[in-house]
Amino acid sequence: LGCWNPVTGLNGSLTDKKLENNMRGVVLRVVTVLEEPFVMVSENVLGKPKKYQGFSIDVLDALSNYLGFNYEIYVAPDHKYGSPQEDGTWNGLVGELVFKRADIGISALTITPDRENVVDFTTRYMDYSVGVLLRRAEKTVDMFACLAPFDLSLWACIAGTVLLVGLLVYLLNWLNPPRLQMGSMTSTTLYNSMWFVYGSFVQQGGEVPYTTLATRMMMGAWWLFALIVISSYTANLAAFLTITRIESSIQ
Numbered sequence: 633l634g635c636w637n638p639v640t641g642l643n644g645s646l647t648d649k650k651l652e653n654n655m656r657g658v659v660l661r662v663v664t665v666l667e668e669p670f671v672m673v674s675e676n677v678l679g680k681p682k683k684y685q686g687f688s689i690d691v692l693d694a695l696s697n698y699l700g701f702n703y704e705i706y707v708a709p710d711h712k713y714g715s716p717q718e719d720g721t722w723n724g725l726v727g728e729l730v731f732k733r734a735d736i737g738i739s740a741l742t743i744t745p746d747r748e749n750v751v752d753f754t755t756r757y758m759d760y761s762v763g764v765l766l767r768r769a770e771k772t773v774d775m776f777a778c779l780a781p782f783d784l785s786l787w788a789c790i791a792g793t794v795l796l797v798g799l800l801v802y803l804l805n806w807l808n809p810p811r812l813q814m815g816s817m818t819s820t821t822l823y824n825s826m827w828f829v830y831g832s833f834v835q836q837g838g839e840v841p842y843t844t845l846a847t848r849m850m851m852g853a854w855w856l857f858a859l860i861v862i863s864s865y866t867a868n869l870a871a872f873l874t875i876t877r878i879e880s881s882i883q
Contacts, residue, residue, distance in 0.1 A: 656700035662692065663725050663734035665708050670740040673707075688738045691757065703736070713741055726751055781868030790861065794833060797854050798826035804846045833858045 635643050664671045670688040684705055696703060708714075714726025721727065725741065728734040729751050743753050774780075779787065802825035832855060 658701040660701055660703045660735040662703045662705040662736045663708050663728040665713055665725050665739040667740045692738055780872050781865050794830055798829040801825040808844050
């Protein structure tokens with residue numbers, strides 16, 4: 633009827649073209665290969681002749697009614713679709729067409745370059761593909777699933793950063809100790825600094841007051857870093873727990 637091009641638009645007419653049915657009275661020999669649901673045959677019942685049916689047979693009947701021809705259908709003697717032989721000949725359905733023992737071949741035939749060199753194909757009216765079914769993998773409980781959003785190297789970098797920032801906070805307070813209120817027993821030991829940095833990273837705060845400007849600037853940058861890391865971890869963890877990962881056993 634026509635074709636569509638994104639540049640020029642519709643090329644052709646939407647009106648149905650009437651084909652000349654000048655094949656009325658012509659009898660065509662049709663070769664086929666049985667394959668459900670495209671071509672099937674019902675055996676003789678109470679002396680009745682074989683009846684072919686299926687999707688491809690429905691297409692053939694529609695063409696026969698529209699163009700007015702009759703046909704005689706038979707199955708390829710070797711029940712093969714057709715492949716080239718060592719002597720250059722063809723077997724199967726394609727061989728019947730090459731040797732002109734049949735006029736038309738109809739079946740679930742794959743279009744290949746070798747076959748196109750010896751016979752003509754119509755425009756394909758169905759794409760038929762093959763799929764592989766696998767048994768669903770059994771779900772296993774992973775004790776370390778909470779660590780899956782980040783790889784091992786990133787977790788090692790985060791742990792090293794916590795230790796490094798804790799050490800820097802301790803050194804800054806050791807070089808410039810804060811002024812504590814009268815009666816305060818809080819000490820800025822290395823352990824307290826590490827614990828304070830770790831607590832702020834997991835959004836739990838800390839108990840050691842750091843009042844020096846350098847320490848506050850350091851902790852402000854650390855809190856911003858922790859916010860970005862925790863937000864990324866939360867987003868990746870939600871995606872990891874939502875999407876089911878299927879490991880294929882096919883190598």
